[in-house]
Amino acid sequence: MAIGDALNVRARAPLRLGLAGGGTDLSPYCDEFGGNVLNATIDRFAYAHVRTNRIGALVLRARDVDTEEVLEPRVDHSIHEGLVLHRAVYSHMMRTYCDGVAVPLTISTTIDVPAGSGLGASSALVVALIEAFRSALQLPLGPYEVARLAFEIERVHIGLAGGRQDQYSAAFGGLNFIEFLPGDRAIVNPLRIRREYLNEFEASLVICFSGQSRQSENIIKQQVAGLKQLDAKTVENMHKLKQDAIEMKLALLKGDIRGTAEILGRSWTAKKATAAGVATEAVDRLYNEAMAADAWAGKVSGAGGGGFLMFLTDPENVYRLKQVLNAAGGQASSVKFTFDGAEGWPICA
Template sequence: MNVWRGEQVETLGRRRTTAAFDVRARAPLRLGLAGGGTDLSPYCDQFGGAVLNVTIDRFAFAHVSPDPHGAVTFRAHDLGVGERHALGSRPRLDEGLVLHRAVYDHMVETYLDGDAPALTVSTNIDAPAGSGLGSSSALVVALVEAFRLALDLPLGPGDVAHLAFMIERRKLGLAGGRQDQYAAAYGGVNFIEFLPGDKVLVSPLRVPRAYLNEFESSLVICFTGQSRHSETIIKEQIDGLVGMNAETLESMHQLKADAALMREALLRGDMRDMAEILMRSWKAKKRTARGVATDAVDRLFDLAIAEGAWGGKVSGAGGGGFLMFFTDPENRHHLISTLNAAGGQASSVKVTFEGAEAWSVPR
């Protein structure tokens, strides 16, 4: 039943400002362990892509509630940005809080017959913008999940992920791949294949608990302090694929092969092998586009290797954001302390197994 329905409110239209419930949702961020970039078109459309990713204890949150001013209000609390629009207005989708607006517009047009409700849609994310943790896509997934519950829509995780992808990549035309939406919608440790014809296969990995404990104990993530702008990097990768650039294609094939090898190493609990694959993938990733590595990335990366990290790479497209490293668990505290002293923002991280979730709370 639609959680906004009640005796005092007849429709989810302009009069709906007295509903008894608010809706909240969250979707996890992810670390891309291997295969990132092979989920880009046109590579996955022609050759099929494969990624291995894992969701972590960082989240994108969305909150949807009736707007007391009878308008449509969007807020991004972590960015300190807000905007208010009159009902029925059609703000542009090329500036401001475009993710919020695009999801709201889609829900109104597709499920409410264009009858725009007076709502406040607010968000926040547990990571800086441009983190490389899939935060923008997780935010879209959280927004879609909130509306899924609010409107009582029959959407499963695959539907939510596909809809989030269509809104972000097709409706808004934002550059990027497909893995982030599916990781956020499903949660956990997943080997995801992106096949021609927009077919997606999500295979959750049943990793023994002892191996997951070792994985978490060996893992260090570090924000470089440099928010990345991935559009230029992704465009160069796509241009290389469209033009059948031999080096780009060879690197993408290597990244896809590494995803399968990383899956097998994790299922064996072999952290040393995983670290070696990370290093090989990092070298392949740098060959796909200029700007994947920056001075800040190289400085922290080289320091981590010198201080005992077995291997590492960036999470996401590169150009900044988060680095991830594997190290001996007994060296993890030293590595974190050293990276922080050098200006990074390093920490441990835990694996999460729940995907996007939504719930209602009384007003």
């Protein structure tokens, strides 16, 4: 399939909060036991802009980290250096859908949150890049295909450590209970929550950037090593996280926000036991400040080691909780859920 002379498309994919079950989407756990993850996409996005250029080069830009590469248009650039996500998606799309012809393109991206956020930003970026090419080439790819391709590019081709939930949440959007089954199968189950329950849940939620970007790879490698060795403690805590996802789903469907908070706190305890470094000094400080300010419960989103925390509290206490967290060095805010997955559109100007 050929790319036209005046290609100019943009795409975005939502970031997510990992509510429960995170880690059970890792191999080898989900391959042997099956994983359950509950997550929700929020009003923070990864954006991709793909357009043809007249300078005959491959221009890759990550504006949020002020990085640019100007390369010869080729499909065989290393995907283990530079802007690896941009390079890997470009290479795959040119090889697979453009008959191996390396088209001169300018590919620019940005993300609404700092790197290492714990909100699935890198995977959402890969999904946004794929969605931009899907839109440009009118490819017959649904959200399952986009998510699966994003997983293959990020985890298999590049070899980055991590699970599967981020790609599926970004591709589908919404509040989902996702099952990860042996044989690399995934089933995305959107939750049909009554509007008043959803409003109360959203009104009770505060997210807070710890000020500390985290590198999840070491934590994930520790978790995977424990699973491969069938470390009893790691496996037991993964079982707890999996059950927490089921119980939190049921609590939300009933509108039991206090029950949801209870499970959130319990899940955080189990999460910390899966690997060293999940909780850091900065995370513990913010967590303790929040609990002293009448938060019901909290946990980190993602693998841990920094990034964003989430807390549930009485909606009438949200303003005070944000003030306390900001005074303690965090960056706290309210958040809104979103229900659309990745989407791409042509730019007419």
